[in-house]
Amino acid sequence: MNIQDNVPLSDYTSFGVGGLAEHFSLVNNAEDLTEALKCTLPSTPLWVLGYGSNCLISDHGLPGMTICVRGGDITVDRTFITADAGAWWDDVVKAAIEHGLWGIELTSEVPGSVGGSTFVNIAAYGQSLGSVVEWIEIWDRNASQVKKLHRNDLSWSYKSSVFQTDKGKNWIILRVCLCLSSKITDELTYQKALDVASELRLNIDSLEDRRKVIIEARKRAGSLWHPDGGEAHTVGSFFRNPTVSKEQVDAIIAFDESGVSAEQIRKMNQIHGGSEARVSAAHVMLAAGFKRGQIFADGRVKLNDKNLLKIEALPGATAQAIYDAVREIQETCYEKLGIRLEPEARILGAFK
Template identity: 30%
Template sequence: MPGKSVKNVPMSTQTTGESISLASLTSLGVGGHAGRFVCVTDRTSLQVEVRQARAQNSRIYLLGGGSNLVVADEGVNGTVVQVAIKGQTILEETAEGIRIRVNAGEVWDDFVAHAVNNQWAGVECMSGIPGWVGAAPIQNIGAYGQEVASVIEQVEVLDLNTGRFENYSNSECQFSYRSSAFKKNKATPKAVVSVTFKLKKKNEGLVQYRDLQADFASSGQAPELQHVRDAVLRIRGNKSMLLEDKDPNGQSAGSFFTNPILDEEGRTQLLQKTEGAPPIYPYGDRYKTSAAWLIEQAGFEKGFALGAAALSSKHTLAITNQGNASSAEIVHLAKVIQAKVWDRWQILLIPEPQFWGFDPHPLMEQAP
C-alpha cells in the first residue's frame, strides 16, 4: 500500500486570535471555542506565549495534531497553544544506526515514512498513527508490537511553570503503558519541543504481532521495512484506524480506551468469568488483555450508536462522530461502555484521549 495517506488535523492558519473553534482542530470534530488561541512555530515564540499566559493567570492547554482529544461543547476559557515547531536534524550517523532530533510539530506518520524510506528500523510498526511527534512521548504511543519508548533517547520540553527548557533522558521520562512522566505529573506541565530518536540501520522490520504474522505468512514476503509498513497500513485501514477523510468512521480519536494491564489475580479472575478464551498476553511481569474484546463481550457490537456518537463499524475500540455529534454525546457513549464493562468484568477501561473543559473528569479514572 505504498503512498497511502493518513489524515492529520492541519496546523491552524490563524496564528493568534481571541476565539477559534477547536472542533476544526481535532480529528473527532467536537467541542467549543478557545478563549484565546495561538499557533507557535519556533521555540522563542513558545516561550514568549507561555510567559504571557502565565502572567495573565490564563490556564494553558497544549495542542498538537488534535488526534487524541475530546473538547467540551462549552470550549475552554484559557489559552490554547498549538506547538507546530517543524524540522528534524541528524545528530549522529554510524554504520549501525542513527540519532535524529525531530521537532514536535512534525507529522508522526511522515517521520515514520521517512525512517522506513531510509531503512532506519524501530518505528515501522507504528505506521499510520495519527498526530504529531510531540504527542509520541507523552502517550508512549505504540502499535503492533512496538512502543516509542524503545527508540527515544531524549525529550526536550518547556516547563510551563518556570518557562525554562529542559532535557529528559529516556529513564527520566518514566515510560509505562501509554503513559509517561509528562502525562502523569500534571502539577508540573511540560510542552514537548523535540524528541531525539535512536534508530537502527537495517532493512528488517518487527513482525511479532499476530495480525502481522498472519499477513506475512499469507503473502510470503520478506519482512523488509517497507513491507512491514505497508502491512500495518493495510491492517489499520481494514479496521478504519487510519482516520481517512473518505472513511465513514474517519472522525474519531482512534482507540478510545487503552488495553487493560492485569496482575496475576486480575488475570485469574478474568479467566474465571468467561467460558471462552479471552485474549491475554504477557506484558513484562503482568498481562495485557483486549479492551475491544471486553467491550464486545459486554454486549456492544460494531456500529452501536447513541445519538450521533457511535462505535466504529469496523472496530469497537473507536468511538466515532457520525457527522454532527456533540461532545456530550461522545462522552455519554463512553460512559455507558465503561460502566457496562465494569459491571460485567470488574475491569476499569482507562480512556486514552485528553479531555478539555470538563470539571470533574467526565469518565471514571479509578475503580468505583
C-alpha cells in the same frame, strides 16, 4: 505571535466537536511554540494541541490559552532523529525508513504529532516510542525556561509517560530526539500482521515491506486517519487495554470474534500490553454486551463497524453526547464485569 479569540476548536480535532478556545494561537515549529509559551503567564490555563487526533474537547470550550502546534523540522544524524513537537509522527517514521533505521517502523501511520505521540507513549505491534527516546527538550512552566530531559529523567509505561504525572504536568514538549538502529531491533510476531505479510508475499525482515504490512494491517482494522482525509470522526482506540485477574482472562478472550486461538490472543495481549493479563478493551466491551455499529445518543454517536474501540461522532454529535456514550460503556463494563476501562484519549474541559 498571532493570538485569536473565541476560535472554534471543532476545526482542530478529529472528532470535529468542541467549543471555543478563549485565546488561541497556531504555531508551525518548535521555535514559535517556545515563543508562544514564553508569552503565556504561568497562572494562565494552558492547553497544547497537535492534530487533535487523541482528544475530546468540551462543548464549553477551553479557558485561557490554547496553542496548536502543527509542523516542524525533522533531522537525521547517523542513528539519531530529532523532530519538532508539531511534526507529523508518520513523517518521522518515513524519514527513519528512508535512512535505513529500525526501531519505530511498527508504529507506521499512527496518527498524531511527535509531541502527542510522546505524551501518550504510543505503542503498536510490539514497539513503543518511549524505548527509543534519547532526550526531550521541554518548556518548564514552573521555571519559565527551556530544559533538556535525558533518558534518566524520563519514565515510561504502557500508554503512559512522565508528562501525564504530577511531576511532568507543567512540562511542554518542544522537541524529541530518538536513538534508532541500523540493524533490526524487534521481531514482528503479531499474528494478524504476519497473515498480511504472508498473503501479500512481503518480507518482514525488510524495513520497506514491514511498513507496507503495518499500513495494510491498520487499514483492515479501520485504524488509518489523516487530518486532510475523509475518514470517520474518531480518535482511534478510545480506551486503554485493562489488566484483569488471571481468572478473568479466559472468560474475556472467549468473546473474541476473529476466530484465532486463545493461545494466539494471549500472545497478542503480551505484544500489545506487555502482559497476557492485559486484555483487549474490545473483548471487555464484547463481554459486557456492546456490539460493532451500536448507536448511542439518538443516532449521533456510534461504535465503528470494524473496530469496537473507535467511537464515531456522526452528524449532529456533541462532545457531551460522546462523553455520555463513554460513561455508559465504562459504567456497564464495571457493573457487569467489575472491570474499569480507562480512556486513552484525553478528555479536556468541563463535562456534566
